[in-house]
Amino acid sequence: MNPCRMAVHLIFPSHLNLLANVKLLSTCLPLILLVGLSGFPGPQLHAQQGVVVSVPTLPRVGVSISGALGSGVTEIVSADLKRTGMISPVSSGSGDYLASGEAGESGVTGRLVNKSGAAIFNQTFTGKGRLAAHQFADAITQAVTNLPGFAASRLAFVAGPTRTQELYLADMDGFNARAITHDGTISASPSLNRDGTKLAYTSYKSGYPDIYLIDLASGNRTRIAFFPGINTGPSFSPDGSRIALTLSKDGNPEIYTMSTDGGSLTRITRTRGAETSPSWSPTGDRLVYSSDDRGSPQLFISSASSTAESSDMDHLVTGNSYCTKPDWSPDGKWIAFTTRVGGQFQIGVFDVANRTAQLITTSGGQDPAWTRDSRHLVYANNGHLYLLDTVSRQSLPIEMSVSGCGEPTVSR
Amino acid sequence: MNNKCRIPLLIALTFALAACEDTKDKNYTGMGDNGGALPGDTVNPGGDVNGIPPSARGNFNPNDADYQTLASDTVYFDFDKSTIGGAERGKLQAVSEWFKSNPGHSLFLAGHADKRGTPEYNRALGERRALAVREYLVGLGLPAGSLYTNSYGSDRPAVDGDTEEAYAKNRRVEIGVIVQKP
Numbered sequence: 001m002n003p004c005r006m007a008v009h010l011i012f013p014s015h016l017n018l019l020a021n022v023k024l025l026s027t028c029l030p031l032i033l034l035v036g037l038s039g040f041p042g043p044q045l046h047a048q049q050g051v052v053v054s055v056p057t058l059p060r061v062g063v064s065i066s067g068a069l070g071s072g073v074t075e076i077v078s079a080d081l082k083r084t085g086m087i088s089p090v091s092s093g094s095g096d097y098l099a100s101g102e103a104g105e106s107g108v109t110g111r112l113v114n115k116s117g118a119a120i121f122n123q124t125f126t127g128k129g130r131l132a133a134h135q136f137a138d139a140i141t142q143a144v145t146n147l148p149g150f151a152a153s154r155l156a157f158v159a160g161p162t163r164t165q166e167l168y169l170a171d172m173d174g175f176n177a178r179a180i181t182h183d184g185t186i187s188a189s190p191s192l193n194r195d196g197t198k199l200a201y202t203s204y205k206s207g208y209p210d211i212y213l214i215d216l217a218s219g220n221r222t223r224i225a226f227f228p229g230i231n232t233g234p235s236f237s238p239d240g241s242r243i244a245l246t247l248s249k250d251g252n253p254e255i256y257t258m259s260t261d262g263g264s265l266t267r268i269t270r271t272r273g274a275e276t277s278p279s280w281s282p283t284g285d286r287l288v289y290s291s292d293d294r295g296s297p298q299l300f301i302s303s304a305s306s307t308a309e310s311s312d313m314d315h316l317v318t319g320n321s322y323c324t325k326p327d328w329s330p331d332g333k334w335i336a337f338t339t340r341v342g343g344q345f346q347i348g349v350f351d352v353a354n355r356t357a358q359l360i361t362t363s364g365g366q367d368p369a370w371t372r373d374s375r376h377l378v379y380a381n382n383g384h385l386y387l388l389d390t391v392s393r394q395s396l397p398i399e400m401s402v403s404g405c406g407e408p409t410v411s412r
Numbered sequence: 413m414n415n416k417c418r419i420p421l422l423i424a425l426t427f428a429l430a431a432c433e434d435t436k437d438k439n440y441t442g443m444g445d446n447g448g449a450l451p452g453d454t455v456n457p458g459g460d461v462n463g464i465p466p467s468a469r470g471n472f473n474p475n476d477a478d479y480q481t482l483a484s485d486t487v488y489f490d491f492d493k494s495t496i497g498g499a500e501r502g503k504l505q506a507v508s509e510w511f512k513s514n515p516g517h518s519l520f521l522a523g524h525a526d527k528r529g530t531p532e533y534n535r536a537l538g539e540r541r542a543l544a545v546r547e548y549l550v551g552l553g554l555p556a557g558s559l560y561t562n563s564y565g566s567d568r569p570a571v572d573g574d575t576e577e578a579y580a581k582n583r584r585v586e587i588g589v590i591v592q593k594p
Binding site: 162163165186188189202204207208209228229230232233246248249250251252253254270272274275276277290292296297322324325338340345366367406407 | 462463464465466467468469473474475492527528529530531532533535536537539540543561562563564565567568569572
């Protein structure tokens with residue numbers, strides 16, 4: 001046995017320890033994980049100890065994993081798998097999949113085999129630091145559930161005291177939170193492009209709300225919309241070439257689209273009300289947004305390439321009088337939104353094909369953002385961010401080192 | 413002033429204003445939907461839909477606006493509303509009189525919302541409140557080009573807290589006084 005291989009232990013049942021602060025060891029660090037479907041007898045594993053992971057047929061709370069495993073990568077992967085709500089790390093011998101690998105300076109080499117020992121994948125993940133472990137977890141998730149994992153996605157949000165919130169970026173598990181603005185003014189409404197390389201947001205740096213674009217690799221920041229009135233609420237199109245936004249330059253706030261270099265402005269709405277928070281369909285041909293043209297704010301869909309009159313706007317009837325901040329899922333099937341029920345704000349999901357809406361939170365929430373699997377949402381509630389499984393409707397807090405968090409957005 | 417003479421005045425002002433504003437925008441809508449109706453009046457359904465466009469940004473820093481001079485004339489709003497209530501209109505009458513007796517000043521109308529709800533909708537709501545106050549003041553004879561607006565949404569509350577009293581104080585348009593540099 002490789003001398004630097006470490007044994008992995010499980011503790012049943014223990015406290016949730018999803019976010020144990022374990023640094024990725026830079027030295028040779030093999031890991032073994034077992035992944036399996038619950039309800040099936042797993043393979044007998046004598047030579048290798050490991051964390052076994054099961055996929056429940058129904059959403060369920062997974063078992064807890066010890067924070068003292070000695071292997072940072074194993075902890076990260078285990079926590080990521082568990083966070084999906086579809087996979088649970090289980091004890092050695094009871095799973096249907098076995099994940100193993102080695103971590104080193106250049107990343108993580110990960111393998112997944114089924115209970116018969118047949119290889120599912122054997123792949124090297126080269127993300128820096130914790131990212132490689134997240135990429136490995138995402139590959140396992142994809143293989144085991146047929147849904148893309150979101151552990152390697154990036155999370156952008158605002159945080160800090162009211163009046164001077166700054167923009168932050170973090171990993172999906174809350175690690176590596178860092179401020180990317182230090183402007184001491186209002187920063188709001190971040191939108192990440194699909195691969196997480198660019199960020200558009202609203203800043204009052206000029207004294208007025210303008211839209212800026214940040215290239216995250218270089219740190220270059222460009223002001224791209226600064227018309228008279230408000231310039232706010234940018235949203236990247238799926239291909240990243242255009243931004244939908246709210247401008248009030250023609251009077252009351254309306255939706256427009258423009259290219260990311262600030263050109264080719266197209267007006268999308270023309271109403272007596274205020275339109276805000278546009279979100280693109282996955283094919284980029286339509287926009288969903290909020291409008292209070294008919295009284296209280298409601299959700300509407302219209303073409304992303306031409307100007308819709310009020311009568312052309314497709315009203316999504318949710319049964320609630322206050323519906324704002326829609327976010328269209330990557331698979332096109334769902335539109336998550338914020339709604340006011342009994343004086344409290346909750347998350348709702350609109351089924352696009354069946355045109356029905358359901359509330360999916362009961363303890364409050366707003367500003368939902370889909371992850372790339374079209375099943376999980378990140379949302380804000382009272383200054384904290386949560387990850388919500390829309391199937392099981394379970395929410396997990398995303399622990400952050402900063403307070404006053406809001407307006408999350410997720411790269412896909 | 414009655415409605416008959418308010419409408420041509422508004423049209424003249426708006427077109428004069430449009431001529432010196434953002435020339436990049438070919439879709440400039442000019443005259444607003446209200447045909448000069450005051451907020452709260454019955455709105456004429458004809459015409460364009462957007463109200464009077466905001467002024468181009470002036471040569472001053474919005475953060476330098478003096479909110480003390482007309483602090484007692486801050487206009488308050490109901491939840492999720494940008495309609496100027498009857499009790500608030502007297503304040504704007506007082507603002508228009510102050511403006512007419514203090515030449516050389518412009519006004520900065522800062523719209524705000526309470527913290528409840530999504531920040532982006534609140535930013536739009538604050539903008540509608542500021543534009544509603546601007547339109548009302550134009551109706552009282554003030555030149556639109558001297559009335560600047562901004563929305564801070566729910567990001568600059570007057571008072572902190574989660575009570576109805578705090579919320580009510582935060583749903584507002586503050587009237588700032590500015591001396592614009594030449």
